[in-house]
Amino acid sequence: MTIDAQSNAAQSNSPPAIKAGLHLKRPCLIVADLQRALQIYQDILGFRLDYVGEASADSYLYTVFKLPAQAQLTFAALSTEHEPRAIALTEAKNVDLPPLLPPHRIGTVIQVSDLAPIIQQIQALNLEIIPPCSFTAPPNLVFTEQGFHDFDGHLIILYQVKVAEAPHEATT
Known part of the structure; x- marks a missing residue:
């Protein structure tokens, strides 16, 4: 087996469902x-x-x-x-696993709810951190991405998505 x-x-006594198509x-x-x-x-x-x-x-x-x-x-x-x-x-x-040298040919992209505390914990492990990048997407989403290399050199790219606050209009 x-x-x-x-x-x-181990997870179920029933047979697994077979999904057709791309997965x-x-x-x-x-x-x-x-x-x-x-x-x-x-x-x-x-x-x-x-x-x-x-x-x-x-x-x-x-x-x-x-x-x-x-x-x-x-x-x-x-x-x-x-x-x-x-x-x-x-x-x-x-x-012996050979080192994974740049240029990287694959990255694992993972969405997280709060990027900053995770990056702090990764930094505490003395792993290589890649500077963050932020951008907006319609209608009002703010994406922040930040990568790091795990202990084995795998490129991991984390991102979080937040809704931007609408600009406040001046009142008179």
């Missing part, structure tokens, strides 16, 4: 230390840890990520309150 099948079976399931990030990665994704960003499991020696993870057979893999699925298993972390032990 695959990790996904075990997770589905983005989740990004899966390879990490060197799962507990250290969970400091960011669970403790700071607020993802809920749903499942942790050891990958079998014939796991598809070895094939798709081109990991050597000596790698010991542990898979973790994390959810938000609205998205089941929205992101996955796969710990790869017994293998």
Whole structure:
């Protein structure tokens, strides 16, 4: 049984619903230390840890990520309150993971409700922070984005959306 099948079976006794059409399931990030990665994704960003499991020696993870057979893999699925298993972390032990060098070819974009306290917590971990960017979009939305690199060098881009206050008209 695959990790996904075990997770589905553990969450429900009924068979999973099959959705037709296009569906983005989740990004899966390879990490060197799962507990250290969970400091960011669970403790700071607020993802809920749903499942942790050891990958079998014939796991598809070895094939798709081109990991050597000596790698010991542990898979973790994390959810938000609205998205089941929205992101996955796969710990790869017994293998040296090369650094992720720029230019970055992928970034994981995550909406948060309040960016500032999250960035403060990320800064406390001495991780590389990218300066913020703000812009407006009709009708009156203000977006603020700010990126950082996690412990494994993955580019994570956080954003928050606020409604701009209408300008006050002068009264006489």
